[in-house]
Amino acid sequence: MNDIAFVVPSGVAPLAPSHPRTRAKRLAVMPVVLGLLAAAAGGCTTEMAPADDGEALQATAEASEALSATLVGKVTREQVVGDVYHYSYLLSVGKTPNARIRVHRVVREDAPKVPHPTSQSIMLMHGDFATFTTNFLPSRISAAAKPERDLAVYLAQRGLDVWGVDRRWTTAPAQGTDFSDFAGMGVAQAVSDTGLALTFARTTRGSKDRLFLGGFSSGAQLTYLYAGEESQKPLAERLVKGIVPIDIYGKISPADEALRLYACANAADEYDWVAQGYVDSDNSTFAQPLGALAASAPLGASPIFSGYTNREAMLGFVAATFLLYEPKPQYHLVAGVYKNGFPSTLRYSSEALVSDWLAHSPPHESMVETADRDAMWCGTGALPLADHLADISVPLYYLGAAGGFGDHGLYTTTLVASKDVTTHVVRRLPVASEIEDFGHADLLYAEDAPALAWAPLAKWLLAH
Template sequence: MMLLHGDFANFVTNFVPTLGNPASSSPGLAPYLAARDIDVWGVDRRWTLPSANGDISDLGEMGVAQELGDITVALTFARAARLSSDRDKGRIVLGGFSHGGELAYAYAAANGRHVSAVAVLDAYYDIAPEHAELRELACANAAAGREALAQGVTDIDNSFFITLGALARSAPQAQSPVFSSYTNRGALLAMNGLTYLLAPYTPLYHLSAPILDANGDVTALRESPEDSVSAWFASAPPHQSLRETVELDEIWCGTTPRPELSNIRVPLFYLGAAGAFGDYGLYSTTRVSSTDVTALVVRRFGPERVAEDFGHGDLLYAADAPTLAWQPLATWLLSH
């Protein structure tokens, strides 16, 4: 399996977080799969490489077309290595988390060479007609991003996430410089449990399942340890490509030419989180041409408690992720 990471992350921080800086207490999806005799590979997108003060002069070139080309190179290398070491000529399952899942869809739809199946972790590609407000949000974000690109902006500064994570670890009870009405710990909890206030990819989208008080404030995280979540944020790459974000928003918007999901004929596994993309990602699974489609949305509660349910990052960092999410994925991979 080849895994593609999400935003403000790289392969290590999403899939082998014990090796991150700072290290996380979460064991990681990649070692879990490897322990079950699944050969795991990963791609770090180019924007993960520069340091905080590194050269980012080429960041504006880092769009979806370049990334799909890089995925081809990575898959070619992995298949060549497997052929050399194991005499295995087989193709590889392409998987991705979040925007990495959207890229996995795009690659399989545009090319699909080297790919035996696709596994998408909590992302959508096509937005259902009844969720027009989500498409409108993507279109508005894409337009704003295009305007920024036209003005010469190419970098999304991830210091927001780094600061939230680092301060929650080093000074949890001090006043947050990011959200002044919160402590550093409270700011991390709010950003994770109430993410939809800043990024409403679904109406109650959140990165981590919250425990809410009577006022709707986040008092703790329900599924993922705070150590793991703060490490995820603190270990974010300093830079991220604005062009990539704009072009992925344009795929969601659907107003520009893009690879169509109907081109996908290989097996598909969709793993969603009920409090994040969750059920909203199911529509994309109906748009492929494959006759082998499996979907699982991890949930704790009924629809009336979606605001507290399994979050986006909980698929990677929750204490119960191995049982609820990773084991079904591993079972599917081993049968494909």
């Protein structure tokens, strides 16, 4: 493989031991910190009809009462494909300006607003610069995605009741946001909100059955953290029957000490920015234009990466992500095909879909949550949450991508107390070609993700 020719902005050392957000801030690439952690983008543009029948609202009201939460506006419902429908609930969960979470449901219906009975259900949590919709239901925001190729639809069609939760920062408006509560949007709050969403789902389902909890990228790290916290509760109070972390590590292997120190440096930088008042990662100045310009003006000069076209900038970022963020060697969001040392096209996922993924990022994101997650990986000093990883005893299914966190996520699965652990890392190329192998977000967007990743996952879920 030739040397990488993609050049990051002038003055940036590609593998410098500091977070990409921090480096970008120093260089004034954007006014607020870059959101470069691996994930998929956010925002749903589809108009949905209100599901305002008495039965649906009564169930929602009961669930909200159980949570001490308030339904904001009407429940919305839209047909996705065939008998699969998508419900969306916006819940107020506090008194601060952005104390809202959005809960989603994707389920088959036997009749209008009558969900098909299911014995298995799962709550999915999105990653950075993302929402449930853009990670697990991308056909709602991209013409390049087909409903049958959405992970949420795939699982629903196979008999699962699929739920999701959008974290508080995803609901902040693009303009006029009051950021006074962003400094409180750390992992402790995210874990607490996950419990609210799980309770809401179980109450709305009208079942005492526990749910699986799964997450992609940072949502997978929160999955580990939630399961650890819940392990400290009496069995009767637990909501989760098994966990599905998708391409992440919960703890870094001793063999990867350099990666742990990298996380420590990132956490220190990020907490420093929070202390200086930079509590928001402004996706509208990086991820959104990176994707939008690649689609609308691919041959135009990139305003983000000097000397590259908009298309080249997008390809370089997603296929050579490790130049800006390297949680493991040659980490990349999406696999590219390299020509003369530069990714010339994407190998497994559609460029149009990837561009839409970036372009539909939610405008804002919590910096302190990122700092907290890096601090948990660092594992030293005062941690935002206690480490209860070793107390997790529920069944676990780890799904990884060779070019993402991949094999580096396997160590975490050896630390839990569960005797029921299954791992599956999608690898399509020899280790020597890992720079072009299945990427982090290819697990969600690749043409062959259903066959390579989703089918074994669905089989495991339905067997449990």
